[in-house]
Amino acid sequence: xxxxxxxxxxxxxxxxxxxxxxxxxxxxxxxxxxxxxxxxxxxxxxxxxxxxxxxxxxxxxxxxxxxxxxxxxxxxxxxxxxxxxxxxxxxxxxxxxxxx
Amino acid sequence: xxxxxxxxxxxxxxxxxxxxxxxxxxxxxxxxxxxxxxxxxxxxxxxxxxxxxxxxxxxxxxxxxxxxxxxxxxxxxxxxxxxxxxxxxxxxxxxxxxxxxxxxxxxxxxxxxxxxxxxxxxxxxxxxxxxxxxxxxxxxxxxxxxxxxxxxxxxxxxxxxxxxxxxxxxxxxxxxxxxxxxxxxxxxxxxxxxxxxxxxxxxxxxxxxxxxxxx
Numbered sequence: 641x642x643x644x645x646x647x648x649x650x651x652x653x654x655x656x657x658x659x660x661x662x663x664x665x666x667x668x669x670x671x672x673x674x675x676x677x678x679x680x681x682x683x684x685x686x687x688x689x690x691x692x693x694x695x696x697x698x699x700x701x702x703x704x705x706x707x708x709x710x711x712x713x714x715x716x717x718x719x720x721x722x723x724x725x726x727x728x729x730x731x732x733x734x735x736x737x738x739x740x
Numbered sequence: 741x742x743x744x745x746x747x748x749x750x751x752x753x754x755x756x757x758x759x760x761x762x763x764x765x766x767x768x769x770x771x772x773x774x775x776x777x778x779x780x781x782x783x784x785x786x787x788x789x790x791x792x793x794x795x796x797x798x799x800x801x802x803x804x805x806x807x808x809x810x811x812x813x814x815x816x817x818x819x820x821x822x823x824x825x826x827x828x829x830x831x832x833x834x835x836x837x838x839x840x841x842x843x844x845x846x847x848x849x850x851x852x853x854x855x856x857x858x859x860x861x862x863x864x865x866x867x868x869x870x871x872x873x874x875x876x877x878x879x880x881x882x883x884x885x886x887x888x889x890x891x892x893x894x895x896x897x898x899x900x901x902x903x904x905x906x907x908x909x910x911x912x913x914x915x916x917x918x919x920x921x922x923x924x925x926x927x928x929x930x931x932x933x934x935x936x937x938x939x940x941x942x943x944x945x946x947x948x949x950x951x952x953x954x955x
């Protein structure tokens with residue numbers, strides 16, 4: 641059975657990859673996918689600690705995080721569609737209407 | 741090296757590699773498919789930590805629902821890919837630096853041996869639902885009826901976390917309505933000419949409602 645530290649290191653790696661993806665990518669859809677990666681890394685942490693502490697609270701929190709991720713993906717993708725209709729691009733750098 | 745450890749290393753390697761490919765691919769469709777692979781690997785990791793219900797929810801909601809949504813949107817907006825178009829933003833050096841810094845910070849906090857003495861056993865986890873207050877619940881626990889992970893999670897969700905559970909359902913309703921309202925399209929002048937009569941009537945009533953609400 642892999643230890644808790646192994647799970648934490650794996651989730652830290654996934655979180656770092658997701659964070660890099662959020663910052664460096666220009667395609668807004670890929671940015672949203674990277675956010676999903678980060679949420680998944682957090683879920684791995686919660687489930688690992690749930691097993692370590694023999695408590696179900698971590699798993700319940702993981703389920704709530706999955707729920708929130710579903711809502712976030714739906715609203716985020718709707719915003720991306722609307723932005724594409726407005727600007728004909730999904731580039732993050734192009735959405736600078738408030739930039740002045 | 742136990743079989744569990746070997747499976748963990750294989751699955752973990754696939755998960756990390758496909759997550760790197762998610763943020764590395766040019767085409768969003770490829771990114772979405774590698775994200776699907778990552779989700780499935782994470783579900784396997786959940787099963788190895790005796791969280792079968794969360795793994796099932798992961799496959800159903802993430803791999804089944806969210807991925808379909810992503811692929812729908814990728815197909816819908818139909819971005820043309822110019823071969824010389826830049827993939828990385830201007831901040832890519834800073835992004836790599838921040839990601840690496842976060843990873844190093846995490847690795848120093850989680851040194852091997854920090855969380856020694858693993859007390860978690862699967863049997864204990866499944867029967868760990870003990871903070872019950874009423875007498876009838878004590879009978880339930882003493883009989884040892886909480887045997888499966890799904891049953892234990894269901895008990896926790898519907899008793900300890902009942903209010904957050906209902907709030908989550910309300911949140912999903914709000915998110916659904918918000919996504920529909922944000923994503924729907926206004927009719928252009930040409931479409932209004934060619935649209936059938938009953939749709940135009942609906943649009944008129946919507947305008948009336950908006951005017952009435954703003955007045």
